[in-house]
Amino acid sequence: MKTLIAFGILLFIGLVGSIKLFNKIKVTSCFAYILYSGTIYVFFGLIVGENGFNLISKDIIHQLAPLINFSLGWVGFIFGFQFEIKYLKRIPKNWYLTLPFIYLTSFFTIVLFSFITFNYIFNGLVQTIEIALGMSLVLAILLSESSVSFISWASKFLKKEFLGIRICFFISAINNLIPIILTGVIFSLYRYIPASNIISLNAPQNILPHFFIQLMIGILSGFFIFYLVKKIINKLEISAVLFGTIFFISGLSSMFHFSPLFVSMLCGVIFSNLTHRHSYFIRILNPTEKPIYIIFLIFLSLKKAMFNKYIIFIAIFLLLVKFLSKLFTFKSLNKTKLSPFNISPYFSYILLPISSIAPAILLDLLCSYPQHSSSIAQGIFIIALIISEIFSPLGIRLLKIRSKND
Numbered sequence: 001m002k003t004l005i006a007f008g009i010l011l012f013i014g015l016v017g018s019i020k021l022f023n024k025i026k027v028t029s030c031f032a033y034i035l036y037s038g039t040i041y042v043f044f045g046l047i048v049g050e051n052g053f054n055l056i057s058k059d060i061i062h063q064l065a066p067l068i069n070f071s072l073g074w075v076g077f078i079f080g081f082q083f084e085i086k087y088l089k090r091i092p093k094n095w096y097l098t099l100p101f102i103y104l105t106s107f108f109t110i111v112l113f114s115f116i117t118f119n120y121i122f123n124g125l126v127q128t129i130e131i132a133l134g135m136s137l138v139l140a141i142l143l144s145e146s147s148v149s150f151i152s153w154a155s156k157f158l159k160k161e162f163l164g165i166r167i168c169f170f171i172s173a174i175n176n177l178i179p180i181i182l183t184g185v186i187f188s189l190y191r192y193i194p195a196s197n198i199i200s201l202n203a204p205q206n207i208l209p210h211f212f213i214q215l216m217i218g219i220l221s222g223f224f225i226f227y228l229v230k231k232i233i234n235k236l237e238i239s240a241v242l243f244g245t246i247f248f249i250s251g252l253s254s255m256f257h258f259s260p261l262f263v264s265m266l267c268g269v270i271f272s273n274l275t276h277r278h279s280y281f282i283r284i285l286n287p288t289e290k291p292i293y294i295i296f297l298i299f300l301s302l303k304k305a306m307f308n309k310y311i312i313f314i315a316i317f318l319l320l321v322k323f324l325s326k327l328f329t330f331k332s333l334n335k336t337k338l339s340p341f342n343i344s345p346y347f348s349y350i351l352l353p354i355s356s357i358a359p360a361i362l363l364d365l366l367c368s369y370p371q372h373s374s375s376i377a378q379g380i381f382i383i384a385l386i387i388s389e390i391f392s393p394l395g396i397r398l399l400k401i402r403s404k405n406d
Contacts, residue, residue, distance in 0.1 A: 074251030146351040218263040
């Protein structure tokens with residue numbers, strides 16, 4: 001009964017809260033942005049979960065695991081559905097050539113510094129170098145994220161800088177794709193052993209087959225959904241087929257220790273490029289995205305996370321590393337003749353928020369690797385999320401000032 005009540009409350013909050021989510025408000029204060037960006041629900045989760053009054057206990061969270069698995073699969077499917085080849089062809093090819101440098105510079109910089117700080121500060125808690133490296137990868141995936149929603153919200157304040165905003169939209173969208181792929185790689189590299197409560201590397205001969213099976217399930221599922229809904233017109237029937245299939249894919253992924261986010265994302269990519277009713281399906285899928293995002297933010301902070309002065313220090317430190325690496329990347333690219341990104345390097349200000357797909361990635365990893373070191377990564381991410389969301393509106397103002405001075 002308690003599980004049903006908790007489920008009902010979360011669903012109600014998700015539906016009602018999404019009405020004003022990322023509304024085009026006229027002020028750029030941090031308090032207004034936290035309210036309208038959904039970050040306020042992180043605080044709600046901290047209060048009612050294991051970090052606060054424990055109104056939603058560990059047992060209830062465990063019983064709600066199927067809801068989380070399905071939600072991960074659904075969000076992955078929606079995200080993958082956006083990658084239609086017709087749309088991708090409209091983007092200049094040299095943007096794709098420059099993109100790896102933008103993402104990987106930030107990614108490897110964060111891997112390096114998170115690995116050093118993780119080993120130095122939490123040496124007593126991390127038993128093997130593989131786990132430290134794995135958690136560093138998790139932090140790098142999360143902290144190198146960029147929020148498409150924030151850029152959409154910020155764009156009305158920067159109408160004159162259209163090209164820069166368009167580039168940031170592109171960078172942000174692809175920056176969400178690469179971490180999901182890396183999540184699939186992590187699921188192939190690491191396994192969780194419940195009996196000993198440790199995370200260990202998979203046997204080398206099992207890594208590639210494990211990743212290949214994830215790929216095949218996602219790809220074949222895309223073809224399967226396409227043929228199921230090919231001749232269906234009724235929206236209710238289509239929704240039933242999509243919900244049922246994604247629920248099955250998510251459950252199958254969880255059973256075999258695959259990433260439901262990664263597998264369903266592949267399914268969405270395939271289905272998106274097979275169907276000729278792309279805009280029709282977008283109208284069905286998009287309304288469900290915001291409520292699930294709010295549920296993710298709440299679940300993100302329900303589980304017990306580690307919070308102390310070291311966590312706060314690492315979160316701030318890695319955010320600075322993220323910002324400086326992006327700033328350096330933009331400045332470096334602007335000096336090369338091949339770069340299409342001849343814009344102010346201070347556009348990196350609006351690439352700082354780490355919401356969007358990041359909460360889904362973190363939940364995917366936390367549900368599959370519930371080890372003590374995971375609570376460290378969870379704590380770092382929550383602190384980093386709150387800090388970046390507070391200072392994001394300030395970034396808009398700084399960008400406007402810097403752009404005028406350039």
